[in-house]
Amino acid sequence: MEPIKRNILLNPGPSTTTDTVKYAQIVPDICPREKEFGGLMKNLRKDLVKIVHGDLEKYTSVLFCGSGTINIDVCINSLLPEGKRVLVVNNGAYSARAVEICQYYGLPHIDLQFAMDQQPNLEKIEEILIDNPDIALVHTTHNETGTGILNPVREIGALAHKYGALFTVDTTSTYAMRPINIEQDNIDFCMASAQKGLMAFTGLSFVVGNRAIIEESKGYPKRSYYCNLYLQYEFFEQTGEMHFTPPVQTIYAAIQALKEYWAEGEEKKWARHTRVFNAINDGLDELGFRQVIKPEWRSGLVSSIIYPDDLNWNFERVHDYCYERGFTIYPGKINTTNTFRLCALGAIDEADIRDFFVVFKEALASTGVQVPVVYK
Ligand SMILES: *Cc1c(COP(=O)(O)O)cnc(C)c1O
Numbered sequence: 237m238e239p240i241k242r243n244i245l246l247n248p249g250p251s252t253t254t255d256t257v258k259y260a261q262i263v264p265d266i267c268p269r270e271k272e273f274g275g276l277m278k279n280l281r282k283d284l285v286k287i288v289h290g291d292l293e294k295y296t297s298v299l300f301c302g303s304g305t306i307n308i309d310v311c312i313n314s315l316l317p318e319g320k321r322v323l324v325v326n327n328g329a330y331s332a333r334a335v336e337i338c339q340y341y342g343l344p345h346i347d348l349q350f351a352m353d354q355q356p357n358l359e360k361i362e363e364i365l366i367d368n369p370d371i372a373l374v375h376t377t378h379n380e381t382g383t384g385i386l387n388p389v390r391e392i393g394a395l396a397h398k399y400g401a402l403f404t405v406d407t408t409s410t411y412a413m414r415p416i417n418i419e420q421d422n423i424d425f426c427m428a429s430a431q432k433g434l435m436a437f438t439g440l441s442f443v444v445g446n447r448a449i450i451e452e453s454k455g456y457p458k459r460s461y462y463c464n465l466y467l468q469y470e471f472f473e474q475t476g477e478m479h480f481t482p483p484v485q486t487i488y489a490a491i492q493a494l495k496e497y498w499a500e501g502e503e504k505k506w507a508r509h510t511r512v513f514n515a516i517n518d519g520l521d522e523l524g525f526r527q528v529i530k531p532e533w534r535s536g537l538v539s540s541i542i543y544p545d546d547l548n549w550n551f552e553r554v555h556d557y558c559y560e561r562g563f564t565i566y567p568g569k570i571n572t573t574n575t576f577r578l579c580a581l582g583a584i585d586e587a588d589i590r591d592f593f594v595v596f597k598e599a600l601a602s603t604g605v606q607v608p609v610v611y612k
Pocket residue numbers: 248249303304305306330377379380381406407408409429432
């Protein structure tokens with residue numbers, strides 16, 4: 237196996253992968269309608285439930301071919317009964333995406349906005365639930381990847397359930413990294429795609445959730461043909477296959493990534509991401525950079541850094557300098573503040589972050605940015 241050039245991706249996914257995962261895509265051609273391939277997907281689906289400690293009787297996973305956004309689309313359009321309303325607890329770009337999905341499907345919804353650097357206010361959420369008994373689905377994002385704020389999903393889920401609504405959570409940027417217990421965290425549906433926490437490739441996305449609710453959704457309005465949860469679930473249950481062509485090679489890579497996930501273990505993997513995250517924060521602190529989210533609210537996976545007030549600061553130039561040396565840094569996703577992001581996803585460790593800061597400091601020096609950086 238020839239080693240492949242290793243790039244350190246500090247963007248919020250796709251993440252750095254191992255060579256064994258990259259090479260797992262190189263397999264003999266196979267028709268995915270063969271039993272052999274169906275067997276692979278069956279085990280894969282179970283593994284995806286086990287990652288969030290779901291009871292296999294009660295929870296199932298449904299695979300889709302697409303990037304992570306397909307899951308948000310699927311959950312929201314498929315799980316809302318006729319005449320009911322969606323509540324989106326919105327403090328960032330990914331929950332805003334869920335609001336846009338409601339708008340595209342013309343679904344009745346409440347866009348409950350909170351500041352991007354603040355956790356949602358639970359009393360306010362409860363008030364809205366009391367005033368609007370037609371809310372049947374509450375949606376939020378676990379780690380708002382745009383800023384790196386961690387949302388209190390267990391508490392929001394408890395409120396949703398108290399008022400008879402189901403709870404869907406976009407866990408795309410925490411799944412298989414920050415430990416999740418689907419039942420204890422009061423989550424009915426969570427979701428992710430293979431290129432983030434699993435450290436595999438884009439093209440395979442999945443919803444993990446409550447089987448009984450999916451079955452109940454059989455009678456809900458069908459708002460999409462390709463993106464309907466029940467239809468895809470039922471096809472899997474009856475045939476063991478995806479309704480339409482699966483991303484074959486991507487699935488082989490995901491299966492290898494799962495092997496590596498179990499070999500590393502949930503606790504050790506989370507400890508590694510935490511090490512990486514701490515190394516990123518230490519490096520930033522040393523250079524005087526300020527961040528958007530206060531330390532106790534950070535997800536432990538995404539650092540959102542405010543541009544320094546230095547006329548020489550030029551994100552593009554710093555990016556290009558790092559990129560040419562194998563390190564990818566990423567712009568922010570906040571409308572009101574200029575930020576960039578460094579993320580702790582992927583098959584990387586502390587030493588990679590130390591190497592990164594050597595290059596990053598050179599980039600600052602070579603572009604003439606004053607260190608420690610200055611803020612007005
Ligand atoms: C990455 C991500 C997604 C999916 O984005 P795609 O570009 O469709 O892959 C969805 N939600 C969150 C929170 C994410 O971090």
